[in-house]
Amino acid sequence: MPNSHRLKPISECTCKVTKGDIELEKVTPPTGANMVKTIWIGDVQSGKYDDQEVELKGWVKRARGNNNIRFVVLRDSTGTIQCVVKKDTIGEELFAEVKNVLIETSVIIHGKVNADERADGGHELVASSFEIIGAVNPEKPFPITESAMAAADGGETEFLLDNRHLYLRTSRMTTMLQIRSSVFGAIHSYFRDLDFVEYQAPNFVAGAVEGGSTLFEVPYFGRTAYLTQSWQLYAEAAMPALERLYTIAPSFRAEKSRTRRHLTEFWHAEMEVAWASNQEIMTHGEGVVRRVASTLLDERSSELEGLGRDLDLVARYADNPYPRMRYDEAVETLQAMNVDIEWGQDLDYSKEKILTQDFDVPHFLTHYPKIAKPFYHRVDPDDDNYVLCHDLLAPEGYGEIIGGGERTWSEEEILARLKEEGTPTEAYQFYIDTRSYGGVPHGGFGLGVDRVCAWLTGADHIREVIPFPRDSRRVTP
RNA sequence: GCCGAUUUAGCUUAGCUGGUGGAGCGUGGGACUGUUAAUCCCAAGGUCGAGGGUUCGAACCCCUCAAUCGGCGCCA
Structure with a gap:
């Protein structure tokens, strides 16, 4: 579901610190850690970045596919998008990692935005790189499964209340x-x-x-x-x-x-x-x-x-x-x-x-x-x-x-x-x-x-x- | 405080009048060149909420306790 709200890029959020007419300091986005997020999934799904190379940061909502192509559904606060990961493009080693990625792993994916009707929301990201930032403990996979959600049917079960976080x-x-x-x-x-x-x-x-x-x-x-x-x-x-x-x-x-x-x-x-x-x-x-x-x-x-x-x-x-x-x-x-x-x-x-x-x-x-x-x-x-x-x-x-x-x-x-x-x-x-x-x-x-x-x-x-x-x-x- | 229910694998559940607990999701392994909660094959995972009782035999019947859920009163 596309989100009607977009997040402003940080450059639009910064304010000038002034004293009188003199601009003392211009607050700039932090750099260096390479963790500044500038592109949101909701905007990609709106068509704003069609055919452009972008970097998406988010969490894996779901993954499926086969030995040559994987579809990773990426989630952020503004929506979801399907990311297509091909073994040919990304190499065997990375592809194996993608294949094993667990739900709620946090990742950074680079790729080209492709308008494609086969993708939910009308857009997908054809991945050129895939970096895992925060892994999920395989001993303790994300506990909220489809069956738990289906059972809740939009409401809550005791289990979902226990796992509210x-x-x-x-x-x-x-x-x-x-x-x-x-x-x-x-x-x-x-x-x-x-x-x-x-x-x-x-x-x-x-x-x-x-x-x-x-x-x-x-x-x-x-x-x-x-x-x-x-x-x-x-x-x-x-x-x-x-x-x-x-x-x-x-x-x-x-x-x-x-x-x-x-x-x-x-x-x-x-x-x-x-x-x-x-x-x-x-x-x-x-x-x-x-x-x-x-x-x-x-x-x-x-x-x-x-x-x-x-x-x-x-x-x-x-x-x-x-x-x-x-x-x-x-x-x-x-x-x-x-x-x-x-x-x-x-x-x-x-x-x-x-x-x-x-x-x-x-x-x-x-x-x-x-x-x-x-x-x-x-x-x-x-x-x-x-x-x-x-x-x-x-x-x-x-x-x-x-x-x-x-x-x-x-x-x-x-x-x-x-x-x-x-x-x-x-x-x-x-x-x-x-x-x-x-x-x-x-x-x-x-x-x-x-x-x-x-x-x-x-x-x-x-x-x-x-x-x-x-x-x-x-x-x- | 009162009334009514529920408790079986990590989650959601089936389990008939008592006779060796099944499945789906998730997880692990495998197959598959465009999937849409992908699909297919295989595997691991259960002292059936706890304790006691009845019985040759209890997930199932009885008692006690616990946790949880729904509702009432009162309020937003």
Whole structure:
């Protein structure tokens, strides 16, 4: 599969170091080691080097052939190409080496680029030299075989999870990581385009954002600290300084959930805005998700197609507005469908799933009952049974991808809400204190980046979109 | 925490009502002048997750344990 991205040659990446008008130093590519790579397989497959002599550096993906001609499929980060090695051209000694080359051997191959329909991708390299750089231990050949991949059928087996460090090299995982990078980039550019400031919160914290049972305890010089579940409380402290802020950072939750939607360490894109209403926050949520979808169409359409993803679906998510529905309407809808639910219950995954069946784009659920949500959600001034919050539910059964809303911002209200819940206030003292000095209405949301990746790629499991997934039973490799 | 499953070669698996564990991939050797997950021939590789029990006999039946997978609750 050709890659829609090319790597720039290093000469285009270097920058000039200047002081005033005087150019102090021109950074040049390192030379001498003969390890500078200037030509990428993706470019060769695009026809840029037809009939030219080139040097390709990469890894052997597969090899086949006979005693006189070998076909070595070479892989790099931009694609694959067939290299034709003939005994006549290259000599018996080298040919014997090529014949014995094992999968994932790293090599440098010189040769002439030949446009040939017999080769996958339309181009091949007719080799004039073949140099092994890093050999593969024949006692321990590359363990990921075709049968392992076929068995995984695009997903994962325990074996592939155990060999994740090697599985990353396969075309499917490479594609996932490239798409993931574009998702992160799209989120950054959405917020930066709107003058949000990227802001970092600590990962060691003293208190919980959600319920206390989902915290990871960490020994901390004789005390107990916790890994953060969310950037939010620390973002709210900086809200009066920055007014619009965001982050993409890991969050940690010690949930024993074993589902296709959960990780114990996940990447959390969070934002906080001063002077903002629930409606405005939702507009940003919709905006960032649609930006991610449109960026993937721009940057990664061939990769998505390579994964078998229907681009029309992704385009639908990029181009259409996301409907908003109150919790009460959702409950009524479910009750009309004879689903067993009572007012005041949080909507669990099975109920979300039933709701999302009726939508072909993501949709928001707003105004949950106060009793279903924690203290930091702002009570609706129009009806104190509800809070001004929202969840964004992805279609196709992928579930919640955003949770957010307005925050309880007056000191009086937040103390009342904490008392009502019976939540101890010690760990939140700094948070409460911020309310004593010019509190303003504000809000924000958290977006599960991995969940968005899983949904937009159509992955069967959230593990497929993160390089080294962490769940309740796996911290290795 | 709860419910349901799985565990046979490096990997993926077949193995019927209990009667000497087969194959594909990978690896090693051989054949083949253009292959497309190349093909063909040969070979090595297994205390059937661990322990105990029933039985003349256990991969298969029973018990205990372990590891793993899927789902629920909760969440992103």
